[in-house]
Amino acid sequence: MKLLHTHQWQSIGVTILVLISIACSQAVYDTSAQSYEAAKKDASIKLAEPAIPSVDTLKILSAGNISALADYYWISTIQYFGAGNPYQDYPSLGKLLQTITDLDPKFEAPYEFGLITLPFMHQADTAVSLGLKAQDQFPNNGLLTYYLATVYHLNLKDYTNAAFYYQKASKQDGAPSAALTLAGTALDKVDKSTSDRLVAAAFWESVYENAKTDDQKDIAKSWYQQMQIVYSLEVAAREYQVKFGHFPPTLQEMVTTGFVSAIPDSPVKRKMLYDPTTGKIDTSVPIDQ
Amino acid sequence: MRFDFSPYLVIARSTFREIIRERLLYGILLVATLVTASSFFMATISFDQSSRVLENVGLASIQLFTVFIMIFVTTNSVYKDLERRVLYLLFPKPISRSEYVIGKYFGLLMVLATTLLILGGMYILALIGFDRTIITPVFSVLCYTFLEVGLVIGIAQLFASFTAPLNASLYTIGLYIIGHALPTLKQFAERNSGAATQHLLDVCYYILPNFEKFDFKPAALYRLPVPGQQVFWAIFYGVIYICVVVYLTILVMRKREV
Numbered sequence: 001m002k003l004l005h006t007h008q009w010q011s012i013g014v015t016i017l018v019l020i021s022i023a024c025s026q027a028v029y030d031t032s033a034q035s036y037e038a039a040k041k042d043a044s045i046k047l048a049e050p051a052i053p054s055v056d057t058l059k060i061l062s063a064g065n066i067s068a069l070a071d072y073y074w075i076s077t078i079q080y081f082g083a084g085n086p087y088q089d090y091p092s093l094g095k096l097l098q099t100i101t102d103l104d105p106k107f108e109a110p111y112e113f114g115l116i117t118l119p120f121m122h123q124a125d126t127a128v129s130l131g132l133k134a135q136d137q138f139p140n141n142g143l144l145t146y147y148l149a150t151v152y153h154l155n156l157k158d159y160t161n162a163a164f165y166y167q168k169a170s171k172q173d174g175a176p177s178a179a180l181t182l183a184g185t186a187l188d189k190v191d192k193s194t195s196d197r198l199v200a201a202a203f204w205e206s207v208y209e210n211a212k213t214d215d216q217k218d219i220a221k222s223w224y225q226q227m228q229i230v231y232s233l234e235v236a237a238r239e240y241q242v243k244f245g246h247f248p249p250t251l252q253e254m255v256t257t258g259f260v261s262a263i264p265d266s267p268v269k270r271k272m273l274y275d276p277t278t279g280k281i282d283t284s285v286p287i288d289q
Numbered sequence: 290m291r292f293d294f295s296p297y298l299v300i301a302r303s304t305f306r307e308i309i310r311e312r313l314l315y316g317i318l319l320v321a322t323l324v325t326a327s328s329f330f331m332a333t334i335s336f337d338q339s340s341r342v343l344e345n346v347g348l349a350s351i352q353l354f355t356v357f358i359m360i361f362v363t364t365n366s367v368y369k370d371l372e373r374r375v376l377y378l379l380f381p382k383p384i385s386r387s388e389y390v391i392g393k394y395f396g397l398l399m400v401l402a403t404t405l406l407i408l409g410g411m412y413i414l415a416l417i418g419f420d421r422t423i424i425t426p427v428f429s430v431l432c433y434t435f436l437e438v439g440l441v442i443g444i445a446q447l448f449a450s451f452t453a454p455l456n457a458s459l460y461t462i463g464l465y466i467i468g469h470a471l472p473t474l475k476q477f478a479e480r481n482s483g484a485a486t487q488h489l490l491d492v493c494y495y496i497l498p499n500f501e502k503f504d505f506k507p508a509a510l511y512r513l514p515v516p517g518q519q520v521f522w523a524i525f526y527g528v529i530y531i532c533v534v535v536y537l538t539i540l541v542m543r544k545r546e547v
Contacts, residue, residue: 056477063356064469064504068349071335071342078336106511109338 049092050080055102070104094118094126101130105137115147124155142175153186162186180207184223188283197234201227222267229264230281236260237279247279296384300392305399308362318407321354325412329419344423344510351408352434356465358404359438360445363397364457367449386542394535397442405435426509436527437503441465443534444498450541468500502526
């Protein structure tokens with residue numbers, strides 16, 4: 001006895017063939033549409049970026065409720081940041097924060113938020129712009145000045161400005177106690193020119209005079225001595241160069257030739273990394289590293 | 290010679306009663322209450338800026354809804370009086386057109402006060418349980434809102450006296466937005482435009498109603514002291530402008546056949 005008739009087998013065969021061709025066409029489509037799907041996803045992500053009209057337009061449309069509009073954009077910024085971004089760079093974050101602070105310059109939170117997060121989104125320049133705007137709006141806010149200094153220090157490697165703003169922050173309300181110490185550290189990194197060593201030494205001298213605790217005095221005194229030592233060694237290296245036509249190959253050479261009596265230990269426990277091509281000394285590396 | 294207030298009071302009371310009976314008014318008030326209440330929710334998602342957001346968004350909601358409500362009731366009320374020929378009955382009696390206009394205006398002010406009491410009162414009551422420190426600044430801002438919307442009512446009444454209510458509403462809303470945008474437009478013209486545009490905007494700046502004069506919300510928000518002189522001139526400006534628009538409305542009504 002036959003299980004199925006011929007035409008039934010034919011129907012089953014045709015059905016299976018149709019199903020296979022559907023599956024194959026789906027697979028072929030998926031393979032061919034990969035770039036299209038990627039482009040579509042990319043476009044939809046870009047479309048999801050918030051639309052931000054110009055500040056003048058927003059001011060006109062606000063009908064006198066500029067602060068409330070700034071608050072709306074602040075909440076939008078939090079939702080935008082909190083929702084996540086597949087490329088982890090939040091391209092509209094800087095513009096959102098600029099818009100909020102242009103609408104309401106006295107709104108403090110966006111400045112703080114921007115100074116902390118924007119450098120990590122490769123938008124350090126926007127962070128600096130916000131920080132400089134904050135200097136006008138909050139002339140006595142040590143925390144915002146401190147954050148601006150850290151952007152210069154850590155992200156832009158602009159040690160001159162970093163030292164300036166650390167020092168400024170240390171005199172303002174609300175600055176972390178490290179501001180003063182970091183000012184000196186930043187000055188130490190300022191392009192190793194000799195005159196900057198003297199500036200750094202003078203700075204540490206003033207820190208010593210204004211220090212309130214013995215610990216702070218000890219730190220300031222150590223850094224002052226460090227700056228003086230490095231200054232003296234670099235001056236000696238230049239004198240060696242004038243006499244012999246080249247910088248000394250090592251610091252010990254200056255002791256051997258009588259330009260210095262000894263190479264002192266670093267009061268702040270830093271390595272004296274001497275560069276014989278430039279005659280400069282790098283003291284950024286701690287001794288125990 | 291005693292000044293007879295009774296015609297003004299009669300018209301004012303009648304206007305107030307007529308508008309308070311409008312069911313649509315209560316619908317709009319309910320929506321306004323819900324939107325104002327949403328400011329409490331927005332405060333919770335504002336990342337440690339709850340007081341600020343609560344104050345800003347709550348006051349903005351109250352202000353905008355009050356403006357919207359009063360434009361709507363003013364234009365409709367005047368239109369109904371004209372359309373139903375109510376004025377045919379009034380003017381033969383010893384009620385002059387100026388008494389009608391001024392009485393109407395005071396009636397609308399009473400509706401405004403009631404609206405602000407309802408919206409502002411509920412908002413302040415809710416603030417008692419949330420953040421009491423902003424109650425005083427909120428109350429002061431509501432007082433300035435009363436003055437600002439009082440001027441809006443005058444302008445809406447003027448437009449409603451010679452055009453249809455939809456047109457009158459649109460003109461009033463347009464003038465309200467322009468009135469708030471005048472300082473921004475003036476600054477924009479100074480930065481980007483030629484001398485002719487700047488002069489034109491200067492003229493508009495001084496002639497059109499400048500609603501920014503009544504905006505003390507930033508001072509309340511940041512607890513800045515406002516000089517008494519500034520408050521005085523803002524109130525003076527508002528009262529003078531209201532007198533001007535009410536007078537213009539009287540002139541229009543005198544010319545109008547009702």
